[in-house]
Amino acid sequence: MPQMNMIQALNSAMDIMLGRDPNVVVMGEDVGFFGGVFRVTDGLQRKYGEHRVLDTPIAEGAIIGAAIGMGVNGLRPVAEVQFADYIYPACDQIFSELARLRYRSAGEFWAPVTIRTPCGGGIRGGQTHSQSPEGIFTHVCGIKVVMPSNPYDAKGLLIASIEDDDPVVFFEPKRIYNGPFDGEPNKPAVPWSTHPKGEVPEGYYTVPIGKAEVVRKGKQVSIITYGTMVHVCEAAARSLGLDAEIIDVRTMVPLDVDTLCTSVKKTGRCLIAHEATRFSGFGAELSATIQEECFWNLEAPIGRVAGWDTPYPHAFEWEYFPGPQRVAAGLKAVMETP
């Protein structure tokens, strides 16, 4: 099986879809000739031409607005927003238009747009290159929200997103583009070739949208997480010697409530972890849902670990990041409650 990092896996997904479907177009700032600032679209313009892999002006609102128009006219656009921190100028087009077009036109108009955007911190990006705004998008009715945590899922989920007739906002945790990251910045970087999910088939396959994955089976506690934090949580549980069941949410909307609740009903304890800020973060929705579904099975209050409710500060990146210590403290609290 070929080894790929997440950049190569995402590139492969777009390569395959550009090849299979003449209506797929890739567009965004620096994605064409240059191949993207993170190299995710490298080589695609050379292979498919500049009429299918388009460089665009620096105008996120226009990128998404135009992608909607293209989608309405039969294309299947994959639009890149260079950093999730830069997606806000596009939010009127995403929230008011893309998300609701099918609804307001009684199903007659719709745009199968996939929006790819790198998110998360850990690269010394400061407050404008580190944000995790996925929770905001989950609060908008009519868009699917996806965040993979490894190359295998990244490729399969991106193909599924492109093929999906609903709009998808696809978050790429940029800290793990090149390798899994357990939250210890001073340890040597680990490549994806050391991880089983770095094995990625060359050809077409999908990972279904709307399905969470149990990445580690366990009995004592359920850890519900996604993105970079999957790896941080694995390390934290290991450090405590806990037999934790770790669930990678993968798709936030629509949420795979069954997989989550089956686990929590089994273990009776639950910790939710994400890098995004805590207040009104997606963890709040997860916690409320689990409380509603699993209340009589819970042995302890549901715990939440998240980024602090501040912008992401440049100098305090690792004090901000919910690393293994914060996860471990959260786990202890969930475990120690009688």
Added chain:
Amino acid sequence: MPRRSRLHIPHAHSRPGEAPDFSYLETSPAGAVARPDVNARVRDIGNLSIELVRVLDDDHRAVGPWHPHLDPSDLQVGLRHMLLTRVYDDRMQRSQRQGKVSFYMRSLGEEAVSVAQAMALRPGDMLFPSYRNQGLFITRGKPLVDMMCQLLSNTRDMCKGRQLPVMYHWTAGRIFSISGNLTTQFPQAVGWAMAAAIKGEDDIAATWIGEGSSAEADFHHAMLFASVYQAPVILNIVNNQWAISTFQGFAGGEQRSFAARGPGYGMAGVRVDGNDFLAVYAVTQWAAERARTGAGPTLIEHVTYRGAAHSTSDDPSRYRPKDDYEKWPLGDPVERLKNHLISLGEWSEERHAALVQELEEHVLESWKEAVQYGTLTDGPRLSRDLMFEDVFKEMPAHLRKQREQLRAEQGG
């Protein structure tokens, strides 16, 4: 075979491995463009947005109606600020390469824009810069140590460790906080200028973006408000030819100049040689007087070239010829002002070399001082408690609780 697309895709004029090609660049001879009265009506001065205002000719003389007739001592000050900007940039780039600074952005080739404009404006005028305007801070006298401490996110960082390097601010120097998001400062500068007019004050605002950023909706919002209210503001597009990998045609520069958007919105638009210190100074002075006397806003397009990479995270050899900058037809702003001063008998190669050495020593001394206040990796650090301050004026309970949580997490 798929049908051929009729969509026009802008093409850079030269790419890596090709010879630089600037045949697309339309220029005017130095001194050729008329200088209208500052109260001229927009409809009568459309040519300013198409021609190119230049003062310095190929023989290093200052010619024509835009010649600002500055005292040679002022020109020497301008040269000094431009050189200091360049020496500072070079040293900070090296510090980034040595791992002392996480990120840096040089302004090589664009120094005249910030320096000449800061000199042409009044100290009370409010500046809303982009991330490549370090020359504004230097010209207004911000100590280099202060700027370096921001780059280092250290104990004397004006941003308290919160911002990426180069995102300075300076309240006393009337320079607004730089945002990492593009073009957001454009409508804000217009609003500041509207407030000055509402309050009856004669300070004006000036703001800067790159030509690539003029694609953002905020550019158009700013133009509309500035024009509707005739706000006392100078809106600058620094056309340095390259966004990251996309050339200026991808921002709309292929069919028409950026300056021409001024008349399109009903305001003066001026296209100026951005590497000509005297022309930038003169055009800014004209626009400032226009704004200050109630004749309305001006959009200035500075035609220049980004001599350096976009940032230390960028590698321009992937998307443009290596010798592109050397072949740029409008030359180097520092060299051009230096040669002009020499032609006036007010400067020499020896004095120039001595000045460079003096500035290098000044930068080095400043750096030695700045690192004493800490770096990202060594020395004193800001208190981590600062992370929770200034989110709100008063810290709410949930942030106080999180501050306690972090203290416990980090062991006291």
